[in-house]
Amino acid sequence: MKNLKILVINHAIPKPDCNAGDKRLFEILKIFAQHHTVDIWIESEDKTLADLDRQRYENLLADINVTRLTDKLGVKGILAKSYYHIIFFEFYWMAGEYVVSACRKYQPHAKIIIDSVDLHFARESLALNLGLIAKEQVEETKKKELNAYASVDLVIAASELDRQLLQEEDKNLKIFVIPIIAAIQKQSIGDSTELIFIGGFKWSPNIDGIVWFVEHIWSEIEDCLPDTTLTIVGSNPTPEILELGKKPGINVVGYVPDTTPYLQRAAISIAPLRFGAGMKGKVVEAMSLGLPVVTTSVGAQGLKANSGEHLLIADLPQEFSTAVIDLLKDSAYRAQIGLAGQSHAKKLFSPEAVEIEIQNMMSSLFSGNFRKFLTIPWFANIVKLRAIDIFIDTLRATGLIKIVKSLRGLKTVDRI
Numbered sequence: 001m002k003n004l005k006i007l008v009i010n011h012a013i014p015k016p017d018c019n020a021g022d023k024r025l026f027e028i029l030k031i032f033a034q035h036h037t038v039d040i041w042i043e044s045e046d047k048t049l050a051d052l053d054r055q056r057y058e059n060l061l062a063d064i065n066v067t068r069l070t071d072k073l074g075v076k077g078i079l080a081k082s083y084y085h086i087i088f089f090e091f092y093w094m095a096g097e098y099v100v101s102a103c104r105k106y107q108p109h110a111k112i113i114i115d116s117v118d119l120h121f122a123r124e125s126l127a128l129n130l131g132l133i134a135k136e137q138v139e140e141t142k143k144k145e146l147n148a149y150a151s152v153d154l155v156i157a158a159s160e161l162d163r164q165l166l167q168e169e170d171k172n173l174k175i176f177v178i179p180i181i182a183a184i185q186k187q188s189i190g191d192s193t194e195l196i197f198i199g200g201f202k203w204s205p206n207i208d209g210i211v212w213f214v215e216h217i218w219s220e221i222e223d224c225l226p227d228t229t230l231t232i233v234g235s236n237p238t239p240e241i242l243e244l245g246k247k248p249g250i251n252v253v254g255y256v257p258d259t260t261p262y263l264q265r266a267a268i269s270i271a272p273l274r275f276g277a278g279m280k281g282k283v284v285e286a287m288s289l290g291l292p293v294v295t296t297s298v299g300a301q302g303l304k305a306n307s308g309e310h311l312l313i314a315d316l317p318q319e320f321s322t323a324v325i326d327l328l329k330d331s332a333y334r335a336q337i338g339l340a341g342q343s344h345a346k347k348l349f350s351p352e353a354v355e356i357e358i359q360n361m362m363s364s365l366f367s368g369n370f371r372k373f374l375t376i377p378w379f380a381n382i383v384k385l386r387a388i389d390i391f392i393d394t395l396r397a398t399g400l401i402k403i404v405k406s407l408r409g410l411k412t413v414d415r416i
Contacts, residue, residue, distance in 0.1 A: 004085040004362065006032055007110075008040040008066075009075060011094050013049075013057045017257050018235045019200035020180065020281020021117050024158075025090055026060070027181035028115070031355050032088075033065040035362075041069050041078055043094070079106035086365070088113045092120070092148035099151050111365045112152040115178070118278025119162050121145050123205070126275035126298065132208070142169075149173055154365060158278035159302020176361040179302065180284040181354045184346045185260070187290025187338055193227045193328060196266040198259050198282045199234045201241055205276040205298075206234065213272040213320070214244050220321035222249060225328055233262050263289050267334060268327050271299035272320060278302065284349050287311065287341040292334045294323045304348065310341045 008029065016026035032038045040061065045054070061068055071077040079087075079102055087103050087110050089095040095114045103112055121142035127133045146169055149155045154174045157163040163175045197213070199206035210232060221228055232244065235255040245252030256262065263269065269286035271293060279302040286293045293299075293311040300313050307313035312327070314320040327334050347353065 004036040005083060006036050006038045006086045006088055007078070007082075007084040008038065008088045008090075009043070009094060009098060010040060010090050011043050012046050013042050013054070013068075014061070015046075015057055016060065018255065019203065020285070021090075023281060024117075024180050025115070026064075027351065027354075028178065028358070029061070029066050030064040031181075031351070031358050034355075035359070038066045039069050039078075039082070039084075040066055041075050043075075076102050076106065079103065083107075084110050086111050086113060086362075088115065089152075090115045091117055092145045095152060096144065096148045099148070111154065113154045113156060113365075114149060114152050115156040116145075116149070116158065116162065116166075116278070118158055118276065119145070119165055120277070122162065122165055122277040123275060126277075127204075130208075130274060132204075132275070146170060154361070156361075160304065161302045162278055174364075176357065176364070178354060178357055178361070179349050180279045180281050181351055182281075182284045182288035182345060182349050184342060184350055185289050187335070187342060191331065192265060192267040193225065193229065194266045195221075195228065195230045195268050195270050195324065196262055196286075197230065197232050197234075197270050197272075198262070198285070199271075201234050201236045201238050205273050207238060207241060208275070209271070209273040209296075209299075210244070211240060212274060213270065214247065214250065216317040217272065217321045217324075218247075218250075220317070221324050221328075224321075224325050228328060231262060231266070233259055259285065260289070263291055266291060268324060269293045270324065271295035273298040276301065283311070284345060287345040288349065290338040290342040292327055292337040293341060294320060294327065296320075303344075305341070305344055309337075310344045311337065 014022045014026045014029070016023040029038060029040070058068055069078055075098065084107055087107060089098070089112070092114055095112070099112060103110060121138060124133055124138045124141055128135055128138050149166065150170060150173065154176060155166065156178045157166060157175050158177070158179055160177055163177050166173055166175055197210050199210070201207055218230065228249065230250045232241065232250065232252045233254070233256055237252055237254050242252055244250050253262070263286060269282065269291050271280055271283050273280065273296055276298050280295070280299050283293055283295055283299055283303065287310070295311060295313060296315050297313055300307070300311065303310070305311050312323040314323045327337065
């Protein structure tokens with residue numbers, strides 16, 4: 001399947017150096033753009049970004065041949081003017097605003113995809129079990145999320161577990177699994193005694209997880225192996241996270257443009273997550289580098305990995321500390337787990353493996369004889385829009401535009 005036109009509608013510009021979700025999206029866009037024409041519409045600017053950072057992220061998109069669109073008429077103007085075969089949303093809550101009101105109206109022929117990233121209702125259900133959120137919130141999220149998925153042509157799940165959960169809720173959904181994408185890099189096992197935790201702190205499970213680790217597990221490791229250190233890396237550290245850096249042996253680094261050097265010098269990557277869904281980028285990234293991982297059942301979701309072979313899984317504080325201590329005491333054991341995890345990651349999460357899955361997904365959307373065709377509703381919309389543009393240009397040329405702007409209720413006023 002070649003030369004499709006894809007429109008990505010996203011809430012913000014992807015920042016692949018800030019969190020695993022944006023990095024995964026960026027890698028998906030890169031694969032799309034290797035085979036198809038990809039445009040992206042950003043709903044709103046991140047006002048916290050400096051101009052130089054914003055330009056840097058825009059340049060990253062340009063480097064992978066993804067075109068950022070701007071239009072004074074907004075996304076509806078883009079949908080009316082240009083023909084797309086696929087419209088792609090990241091997150092169900094983005095699609096809910098546009099699917100019925102714009103996409104189906106202006107591009108009734110287009111196939112619409114939602115990338116779930118992680119199942120929000122599944123993540124919130126685990127948070128409910130920990131007493132962190134209300135039951136009513138979980139039920140409301142689940143209703144909205146499932147309704148959004150039911151309104152589109154295909155849903156992407158980040159893991160086989162998420163796919164199964166979705167299929168149990170709605171057997172009519174068409175679902176493909178596109179996991180975290182991570183390039184395999186050379187393993188480096190030394191005599192380090194450093195633990196590393198990586199995670200963006202706009203995501204609440206990361207805050208909960210590392211705080212739980214420090215409060216209930218860290219002292220046990222420190223007492224047994226006093227030379228052990230913990231480095232916490234991730235964007236947007238909260239005051240609660242920064243406070244952890246005041247404890248002996250703990251260093252809160254915050255945002256770094258590249259996590260690789262930190263992973264390469266560490267002995268173990270920890271992912272002590274107590275709730276979440278989807279697949280965890282921090283775990284896949286560490287595995288791809290051959291770094292042994294100690295995580296929980298939540299952190300291992302969707303990996304198809306065996307504890308004691310590809311990584312170590314421990315849900316209780318005592319079990320978690322024991323797993324970390326055993327690895328720190330035995331470099332050969334660390335290398336064994338790290339290499340096995342890396343081999344597992346190569347089979348499932350390498351760019352080459354995921355590219356095949358994405359191509360299969362695209363082909364499934366256009367099974368049978370595919371042809372580029374113009375639909376009558378889309379053609380009628382573009383003729384109407386072009387007529388309005390000509391009318392506005394005429395008003396400008398004749399100087400009547402000021403009179404038109406003064407008239408209330410004229411639909412074209414906002415376009416002038």
